[in-house]
Amino acid sequence: MFESILDCSAKAIAELKLLRLDSSKCDDAPPPTGVDDKRRVRKILSSGGNGDSAKPNRQQRKRSRLASDSVTLETPVPHYDGHQWRKYGQKLINNANHPRSYYKCTYKQEQDCGATKTVQQYQQDGGTDDPAMYTVVYFGQHTCKPAGNNTDAAVVKTESTSRSSGGGAGKLSPSDSQCSNISVTCTSVVVDHHQRTASIASNCELLDMAADLENTEVNTYDQIYEEAGFSPFDLDTDWAIDAHGHDLLKYGW
């Protein structure tokens, strides 16, 4: 297990290092913020209304989704990220063994929060010692405020196949061995310095973190946690995507 932890940590660091090389091409690409008015448009359409207004909206949205920056997490526990999500779709994807699930922020309606994510299992669950791994891709930013003083991370009941934490508390300790499998990638590294605060962990900072970790004798997840001070998987931390969807932000403990 120890070796496995080491191996996975090394892999994560290697990936982050690769991304660090790409980080030099940080350029500005302000993603349009698509307004989700589709439901109403659909209603109008289905009631025989003029459908011309539908096209720009949908186009705008789809384009924004495809062109938008994203943050990708690879994790065995895709549903514990500090936010509440509502599943709105599932699709079988070509050349994938498992369907992809689509989630939007639970507070989309009330707070017009535009954050979405997709979850897809990419590793066959080979046994009890080999937890299924999921690729989680986050789009957009959370503009919603977390409801209540919910210190526990949001627990999202989703796929029945979810095997995470088997009914245990929705909280992982940093020493949880599963956490050693986490890696973080991003499709675009653009840092808006005006958006940053002291508590922000941007992609670049994550990459720096990886570099620092590489120069340190890090043998356990506990040490990684200690070195970094936090992790993208810290459930006591609230995470968000920055205003332009470029960075993974930490906005609270």
Added chain:
DNA sequence: TTTATTTGACCCAT
């Protein structure tokens, strides 16, 4: 009754 999930259809980008 309310809220969340499932799932087939629809639509857009490639």
Added chain:
DNA sequence: ATGGGTCAAATAAA
């Protein structure tokens, strides 16, 4: 034409 993202009616769960 096809793949993938989203909608929304039907269904399930609380």
